Amino acid sequence: MSTNLSHVEKPHMAMLVANPVVGDSRVEKSALSAVRAGYRVTIVGVGNASTSHVDHYEHIPIYRIPLDFSRHKAWTVENRRRNSSRAPETSGTSLLNRANRALQRMSQRLNRSWAERFRTTRESFQAGRPGGWRTVWPQTLDYEEGFLEVLHRLKPDIIHAHDRHPMAGAAAYSALQRAAGTPVPWVYDAHEWVPGTIIGGPPQAKTAWVALEAELIRTADAVITVTDHVAGELHARHRLDARPRTVINAPRRARQPLPPDQRRPxxxxxxxxxxxxxxxxxxxxxxxxxxxxxxxxxxxxxxxxxxxxxxxxxxxxxxxxxxxxxxxxxxxxxxxxxxxxxxxxxxxxxxxxxxxxxxxxxxxxxxxxxxxxxxxxxxxxxxxxxxxxxxxxxxxxxxxxxxxxxxxxxxxxxxxxxxxxxxxxxxxxxxxxxxxSQTWEGNETALAATWHSLCPAQSPLAEPRSTAPAAAAASQTRVERHPTLVVVGASAADPWAEAWSRFAGDARGHAGSDSEADGDGVLMSEALDSWLEIDRYADAALYRGLSCAHGDVDGGPLSEMLSLQRRQKQVGVLTEAPLVDAALLRDQPGHAFSDWDPKVFGRYRRQALKQARPYLTMLEQGIPLFTSSQRNALMLHGVHWIPAPLPFPSPPLPSPPGEARADSRTPVRILIVPTIRSQAENGQLDRLVEDATRHGFSVRRPRSSRYDPSQAGHADIVVDALTLGEWSHSAAHAWSASRLVVGHLDESLSTSPGSPLMTAPAPPLLESSVDDIVDTVLDLAHALDGAAEAETRRHGRDFAEAIYGGKMAVAGLRGIWNV
Known part of the structure; x- marks a missing residue:
């Protein structure tokens, strides 16, 4: 029995098979039986172009290994190169030359025949030596390494290997764990009689697979198979200590209809x-x-x-x-x-x-x-x-x-x-x-007895409870009435989840992960369970940046999102990355980039393109991107401007117009938002800092690395970007707190066809040019408590509630996702 139980009440079983699992009824039924027998099960298959790495069968997680068969491909190329190296034939059309060519071809045929016989004998001998099958047919090594790596990360307590392909990985992991003092038993489930099976490829393939089974079957802790006839052949051929148990591959007794929207009779x-x-x-x-x-x-x-x-x-x-x-x-x-x-x-x-x-x-x-x-x-x-x-x-x-x-x-x-x-x-x-006599239930007891003899589980066989049709029907109802959302990369009180809960349906936050699992088996197991929970619960998943729900298990966030899409889930990504090529923006009149030094601009452009690349790849794959940048949304198809819900309650309104400030000794607080600015703009802001400080006002100009947009809610006057043509998320925070915002809105953003701002109310942005910014801010600071400024602050509060209160964001998401 294994002693490294991660869940004492439920030993962890890794069920291995070298196919995508879909349609393999023996694997599916075995996994359900293992759950009924008291095990926590992870199915490990092999992926292909039409499947995702992470999936599930009913309530059981599936991880598909993305095998690239690199060793086998390299061996194949080298083998073809050797076979194509032949001596050149004699040229010419004379009788002597024709006779020479005939003799040459006859010699080559004889040589090839003898060479083939010699090669076959040599390879059979080589494959029969311990581990020799790895060199005869390196595909076996690709499978071994792929399954072994996943087993190291899953850290199972017992392994069930279906068919010949996972045998080497299962045997190697079991041997390593036994040597470490924590034995992990493994079961070989022989689906067919390998010596009589048709195996694609050259003769080496069958030679190697037959040798692999012959070497490793005796290291298995138990062998089961599909018929009594195959059991007898395995027992005799491999001189096994015990005759393999027969577990016929019969269907379950119950008929289980699928929802009409999935399949019909x-x-x-x-x-x-x-x-x-x-x-x-x-x-x-x-x-x-x-x-x-x-x-x-x-x-x-x-x-x-x-x-x-x-x-x-x-x-x-x-x-x-x-x-x-x-x-x-x-x-x-x-x-x-x-x-x-x-x-x-x-x-x-x-x-x-x-x-x-x-x-x-x-x-x-x-x-x-x-x-x-x-x-x-x-x-x-x-x-x-x-x-x-x-x-x-x-x-x-x-x-x-x-x-x-x-x-x-x-x-x-x-x-x-x-x-x-x-x-x-x-x-x-x-x-x-x-x-x-022809049901899976009639044979399930023998299967459970095999597992329990090697790695006892505390739970007896329980009546199976399939959730597929009910879950599908429930999912259909949710989409029509109360769509559910998971926000990946969310904090404990995520504003998106809160807004969705208020205006659409249930929502949950998921902390996500930006780091790789580093081969940690517990992390991989937890990630698979996490993916299963998202898939079972949510109709839609909203990702914050490059966060993953599963770490590196599913090949990164893009693969993860495509996996959810294949299971009819809606997905999208929130990003503030600079998606539009800076070179296109530089050509626009008055843009911040127009007076940048070429070398500085070149470095910035390269960094921005690198930052945007993963998001643009998502866009190419049909993943919608959501941003607070109106320009990104206007210039890129598939990028949508969604006003992000504000993450904290707005403070109360300031004093009524004309009423004195609560503490006249408190200096007016001016915040200069860290953003992309032109050289001329930065020069004027340097002047503003000097002049405002001389007048007794408090001026902050934080670095980007130490700044959070929510800080804008604690300033009296916020200086937003002047040469980007749009307002920032800092302005939204300031308006929600009834603060004044100075900036510049490019008219084209609100008047261009398809602009996200065409139907939105006008923002209470106090316009200023670069040349006038010093006077504009100082005049506002001196008249901060005037009636006009108080009305502007009240307008800002109303605008923030209308745009950033969450209702517009949720409506935008639901419209794009059609949920």
Missing amino acids: LREECGVGPETPLLVYVGMLAEHRGVFTIVDALTEMPGVHVAFVGSQNATVRQQLHDRAMTHGVRDRLHLLDYVPSHSVTWYIESATCGISALMPYPAHELAMPTKLREYAQAGLPVVASDLDTQSAFVKDHGVGTLFAAGDASSLAAAFHRLLDDQESYRRAVRDPDFLA
């Missing part, structure tokens, strides 16, 4: 009426699974439709489409995506029958496809190819007909035989005793 999606014969195939779309034989058979089955509910393999799908077009049966072919494993039987039960057309390969002779039991639980008779294990299942239970594997005419004849006696086959497949 098979016949509805195919647009096929109840009287039309409809065959259904569930599983991987691959030639060796016999899918082309099924399409070919349609030519001899007039009026019959076939639905493939399978993997999103674009190449095979296109081949099926082209083949059906060639045969003139495209209108009777339906290509559909997987549904969750818990809903397969509900989804397909309207079909006429199911089909399994495995081609005759050694591993297939031993295979008992999951689809046969899924068809049975759906009440469907089957048509199956005549391979040993699956044909014995069909004949022993009388649930269907058989055909010669790979023979389309035989398949069509078998289907017609099934139609002729359909009712008797349906009676057989719906026999209660037969169905009870």
Whole structure:
């Protein structure tokens, strides 16, 4: 038993598989069973272009390794280079030259034949040595390193490795932990008979995978498999101390409908009426699974439709489409995506029958496809190819007909035989005793017993509670009535979360992380749990800057947002980064950049472009950006001006007009906001500091690194930017506190078509030019308590409440997100 339990009441199980997990019913069911058996489970898969690194299956987090197979790719390039190095052939057209070329080609063929035999013998010997499979087929090493790294970060208490690919990573981690005195047991779940399996690629691939399994299977703490036949072969071939336990890959007993907005029953999606014969195939779309034989058979089955509910393999799908077009049966072919494993039987039960057309390969002779039991639980008779294990299942239970594997005419004849006696086959497949023997629940006890013998859990098997349909329905209701929001990178009392709670629906803050997890397993586990909570709770996620909910687990904030988008969540990013290229702004008349020194401007532009780059990448990927900069919003498509809610309650209004200040000895406080300014502007502000100080006023000119916009609420007069043409967030804080703001608003920002300010009320900005700034501020300071200034302060307060009270921000977000 492992002793490094991070959660004593629930040992942590890492469940490994070398696919994206979606549609792998054995992995999904095993994970749910592990939860029922008292474990905290993390599923680790392998990502591809169409999946996100972080996901979940019902309430169980999934992390997909972004493997790049760098070692295998480098080996492949080198191997091709060696194979392409051949001696040049003799040129010329004379009889002698032609004879020489013929002899040369014959010699090359003989040499290649002997070389191939020698290479195969050498590689078989090399692969059979301890760890030799790593050099024979480096893809095995890529898988090993990928799974091993994740295990170091997850720090599980027990490992369940599905199929051959994760074996090396699981075995290596277990050995390392055992050497450290904290043993972590691992279970090998053999999905197939590897020596008889079709493995893509050159012969080295199969040689290496067979050798890997042979070496590592005896280091596993337990072995389970899918059929008694495979269990016997594994026991005999590898001389295992104990015969592997059989856990058949049957579906769960319960049918679980999906919400109508997600999927509808098979016949509805195919647009096929109840009287039309409809065959259904569930599983991987691959030639060796016999899918082309099924399409070919349609030519001899007039009026019959076939639905493939399978993997999103674009190449095979296109081949099926082209083949059906060639045969003139495209209108009777339906290509559909997987549904969750818990809903397969509900989804397909309207079909006429199911089909399994495995081609005759050694591993297939031993295979008992999951689809046969899924068809049975759906009440469907089957048509199956005549391979040993699956044909014995069909004949022993009388649930269907058989055909010669790979023979389309035989398949069509078998289907017609099934139609002729359909009712008797349906009676057989719906026999209660037969169905009870073909359920996952009937085998789950053996699975739990295996785990508990290695790493006991305190909770017994509990009745499964699937939340998928209910959660989907609840999510649909939330979007229509009370959309929920998570603000990532939020403080304890985040103004965005508070505003959303007042004007839209529920909201939560999430502290987020700007740092990488540095390989810390606890951080990774917590990050996955955090992502799961966001995904389950929120309809939308608003990110502050480059904060991540998961640290580096999902490849950074962009990958994280795309992951949420794939799960129909709305996302957006709040940023004050300078998104518009400074070179474009410099050309605008009177802009602050117009009189900057070229070298200083060049350094600033490079830094600004670097700061903007990650946000512009998000923009290219369709992530909306929200900013308080009106110019950014006007000049960049996909950037939206949203007036950020103010983060603190506004103070009370100042004294009524004409009434003396509470303490006449308190000097007037002038704040010069740190922002981008022209050289001329800075020169005038230097004069302002000198003159205002000489008149007894208090002047602050803080550095950007020590400044927070909320400080503007504590000054009497705020000097905003004069040459940027827009007001800052400091001005918003000042107005909310009834302070006076001096600045300059570019008229084009409020009059240009599409400007965010066209429909907004005019701000109470006291206009001043650069040349007049000293006189303007000093005049205001001397007349601070006058009636006109008091009215301006009151106007500022009203403007701030209307624009920055939160209602406009929430309305803007909801309009862009359409929630």
